[in-house]
Amino acid sequence: MIPAQVSQFNIHTGHELTRNVKPILHEIRHALEKLLDTGDSHIIDLRSIPLAPGEENTIVEKLGQGEVHARLDALGSSEIYETRFAGVWLVTHYNENDSIVSRFIEITEVPKILRSQREDVVQAVKELATEMGTDDT
Amino acid sequence: MKKDLNLNGAGRAEEPRSKNTLGELLRSQGLSRRSFMKFCATTASMMALPPSMIPLIANALEKARRPSVIWLSFQECTGCTESLTRAHSPTVESLIFDAISLDYHHTLQAAAGHAAEAAREAAMEENFGNYLVVVDGSIPLGNPGYSTIAGISNIDMLTESARGAAAIIAVGTCATYGGIPHANPNPTGAVSVKDIITDKPIINVPGCPPIPVVITGVLAHYLTFGSLPELDHIGRPRAFYGQSIHDRCYRRPFYDKGQFAETFDDDGAKKGWCLYKLGCKGPTTYNACATTKWNNGTSFPIESGHPCIGCSEPDFWDGGGFYKPLSMPTENIAKTAVYTAAGAAAAGVAISALNRAKKNNSNKIHIKTTIDDLR
Numbered sequence: 001m002i003p004a005q006v007s008q009f010n011i012h013t014g015h016e017l018t019r020n021v022k023p024i025l026h027e028i029r030h031a032l033e034k035l036l037d038t039g040d041s042h043i044i045d046l047r048s049i050p051l052a053p054g055e056e057n058t059i060v061e062k063l064g065q066g067e068v069h070a071r072l073d074a075l076g077s078s079e080i081y082e083t084r085f086a087g088v089w090l091v092t093h094y095n096e097n098d099s100i101v102s103r104f105i106e107i108t109e110v111p112k113i114l115r116s117q118r119e120d121v122v123q124a125v126k127e128l129a130t131e132m133g134t135d136d137t
Numbered sequence: 138m139k140k141d142l143n144l145n146g147a148g149r150a151e152e153p154r155s156k157n158t159l160g161e162l163l164r165s166q167g168l169s170r171r172s173f174m175k176f177c178a179t180t181a182s183m184m185a186l187p188p189s190m191i192p193l194i195a196n197a198l199e200k201a202r203r204p205s206v207i208w209l210s211f212q213e214c215t216g217c218t219e220s221l222t223r224a225h226s227p228t229v230e231s232l233i234f235d236a237i238s239l240d241y242h243h244t245l246q247a248a249a250g251h252a253a254e255a256a257r258e259a260a261m262e263e264n265f266g267n268y269l270v271v272v273d274g275s276i277p278l279g280n281p282g283y284s285t286i287a288g289i290s291n292i293d294m295l296t297e298s299a300r301g302a303a304a305i306i307a308v309g310t311c312a313t314y315g316g317i318p319h320a321n322p323n324p325t326g327a328v329s330v331k332d333i334i335t336d337k338p339i340i341n342v343p344g345c346p347p348i349p350v351v352i353t354g355v356l357a358h359y360l361t362f363g364s365l366p367e368l369d370h371i372g373r374p375r376a377f378y379g380q381s382i383h384d385r386c387y388r389r390p391f392y393d394k395g396q397f398a399e400t401f402d403d404d405g406a407k408k409g410w411c412l413y414k415l416g417c418k419g420p421t422t423y424n425a426c427a428t429t430k431w432n433n434g435t436s437f438p439i440e441s442g443h444p445c446i447g448c449s450e451p452d453f454w455d456g457g458g459f460y461k462p463l464s465m466p467t468e469n470i471a472k473t474a475v476y477t478a479a480g481a482a483a484a485g486v487a488i489s490a491l492n493r494a495k496k497n498n499s500n501k502i503h504i505k506t507t508i509d510d511l512r
Contacts, residue, residue, distance in 0.1 A: 019390065043188030045181070050427055052387035052409075053440060074172035093175050099433035102182040113178075117170030 020049055021058050024105075028063075031107035032087050041108035056103075063088060063105075070114055076101070080111055159236050159360065160199035173199075180361070183354045185376040185425065197361045201236065204359070205260045205268040207298055208242035211291040212284050212318045212327055213274030217309040218244055220346035221353070236360055237269075243286060254287050257298065265301035269359065272330050275311040275318045279326030295333060304338040304365055305330060308352055313341035313372070314451035321455050331372065338365050341372035345448035348429050351377045371451065373423065382419035382445045385427035388412065401442065412439060416460035418447030 024044065031042035046056060064084035072078035076095040083090055089106040091113070163173060177195040181188055210218065222245070239245075240260035243253055260268060272295065277283040281290030289297075299305060307330040310316035318327035331339050342355055355374055358366045366374040383389060391397070391411040398406035398415055411417070419427075422445050426437040438445055444460070447453040457465070 043191075045188050047182050047434065048185060048428060050385045050387050050389075053436070055387070072171060072175070074169055074175055078175060091178075093179055095433075097433075101433070102179040104178065104182075104188060113171055113174050117174070119164075119170040123164075 020051055021055055021062070024049065024059055025062065028085070028088055028105060028107060032085070035087055035107055035109075041106065043107075044105040046103045046105065059105075060090065063090060072113065078113070080114060158199065159201040159203065162203070162236070180354075180357045183350045184358055184361075184366075185354070185429075194361050197363075198236075201360045201363070203236055203238050204303075205264040206237045206239050206241075206271060206356075207257055207260055207268060207302075208239060208245075208271040208273075209291075209294060209298060210242075210244055210286075211272065211274030211276050211295070211312070212325065213309065213311050214317075215244055215273075216346040217273040217312075217352075218242075221349050237356060240268075250287055254289070261298065261301050267303050268301065269356075270295075270298050270302040270305045271308055272305060272312045273308045275315050275325075275327035275329060276333060277318070277325035277327050279324070283325045292333060295330065299334045299337055302337055304340065304359070305334060306340045306342060306352075306355055307331070307372075308342045309347055310343045310345045310448060310451075310453065313343040316345065317454055319452070339372055340365055340368065340374060343373060343378075343449040343451075344424060345453070347449070348377075348425055348431065350429055351425055369423070373449075377425040377429070378423040378449065380423065382422045382424055382427050382439070383417075385425075386419055386439055387427070388439060406442065412442075412444040414462050415444050416446075416458065416462055417444035418450070418453070418456065418459075418463065419445040420463060422447040422450050422453075424449040 027042075027044060031044075034040050034042065046059070051059075066082040066084045066086065069081040070079075072080060076093070077098070078094065079090075079092045081090055082088070087107055087109065089108065089111050091104045091106055091111055092100055093102045095101050160173075163176075174191075174195060177191050177198060178188070180198070181191050181194050184194075186194070208218075238260075241253065241257040243249070246253060246256070248256060274284075274291075276291045276295060278292065281292060284291045286294060307313045311318055311327070312330050315323070315327050315329050315332075318325055319329070331341070340355055342352055344351070351374075354377065355366065358364075358374070358376075366376055369375050369378055383392070386392075388409060388411045391409075392413055396405060396408075396410045398410045398412055400406065401415065406412075413420070417439065419439065426445070427439070430437045430440070446459045447456060450456075
């Protein structure tokens with residue numbers, strides 16, 4: 001795997017280059033207000049926005065880490081944590097080489113992917129019944 | 138002999154392709170709903186669709202059926218296939234390839250010669266009217282013998298395979314616009330897919346090579362919506378080619394402020410200033426490199442300090458030099474101007490002379506990059 005610092009080559013990263021960091025923080029703030037008012041969630045795909053080397057890290061650093069930290073093992077790992085701003089979650093999906101395949105900021109009470117999924121629960125009932133030898137589902 | 142070929146090596150020849158939905162297929166592999174949702178979220182990102190579409194994508198993909206895909210490689214360097222296969226670890230993105238039945242790809246499949254051709258013919262017959270044809274490489278019209286597969290000329294194989302296709306995806310600048318084989322002096326008479334096939338929907342996915350997730354994104358779009366994505370005036374999906382490299386470039390603020398690197402090692406270059414004066418073709422190039430990036434999102438050429446060479450645009454190779462600024466006239470343009478100056482009355486003569494000059498001086502027109510270009 002290519003070390004992350006290679007992408008920083010030859011570039012000064014100490015300051016914002018695209019000036020897209022602050023608008024994203026504004027978008028998060030507006031989405032948080034909407035979450036309070038209407039309960040509507042919002043998702044920002046960090047791969048859809050032009051960011052200079054270091055700017056994505058700047059956003060991640062500014063958001064910090066809060067109380068909840070979860071790790072998902074599904075098609076490679078996923079790291080999901082609430083930032084220090086309640087209601088703002090960072091969801092990072094990795095593949096099995098630990099390369100990031102997608103990254104989202106979710107403004108919600110809890111990201112949907114963390115909840116038990118109905119389809120999996122249906123399967124769980126069948127599996128448990130089989131395990132217990134009472135497969136009458 | 139018919140053969141299912143999966144890039145992650147998991148053979149599924151025993152599964153009936155057209156009967157299984159993708160949802161059923163993935164569940165039969167023990168894939169959890171969470172994994173599926175992760176796949177859908179990544180697919181949405183891959184297709185440059187808003188995250189609000191994720192539930193719709195999940196719903197559509199759940200019901201999608203595996204289409205048969207025939208991949209034809211003509212005059213090409215295999216870079217497009219390399220781009221695709223190198224980028225995929227056997228996880229999220231490669232599920233797209235589990236979701237299709239790749240029935241023919243002579244570079245990747247184990248079968249060769251008549252056995253491989255039999256697989257192609259069987260796939261065409263079984264899925265007539267519904268299969269997808271993916272093409273990389275240009276097609277030589279100068280002499281069919283320049284490029285053949287199992288003794289079949291490229292043009293014959295393309296027209297035969299296209300007959301029952303639902304759509305054709307032209308992958309790479311060679312298949313989309315002729316690419317490097319088409320560059321002056323075009324010794325093989327190379328043309329693109331759309332120069333030959335005119336009665337089928339064609340999606341152009343240019344790039345030398347194209348960004349892998351753009352290739353899979355187009356496949357994912359077809360799987361998800363069962364239709365082709367919205368295309369621009371030269372047949373490219375707008376989701377990926379809708380904006381110029383320049384407009385999405387993180388160095389754009391330096392361009393706006395007039396801060397340019399003048400050489401590759403000056404202070405401006407070290408500060409990461411705009412590479413326009415070093416020949417960057419970002420302003421005239423439409424592609425997703427600046428946001429999607431390469432090597433699993435690591436970087437893209439401009440981020441590594443090199444100007445965009447405009448590889449997703451038609452005739453990029455004859456653009457007058459990779460290291461010449463866009464504002465500098467190319468030799469071709471200068472010649473055109475001279476002939477135009479000959480006057481409107483002599484326009485026919487001028488065009489004829491231009492064509493002759495183009496043919497006779499093709500080697501001169503072909504500008505080579507020298508060390509001076511880099512200074």
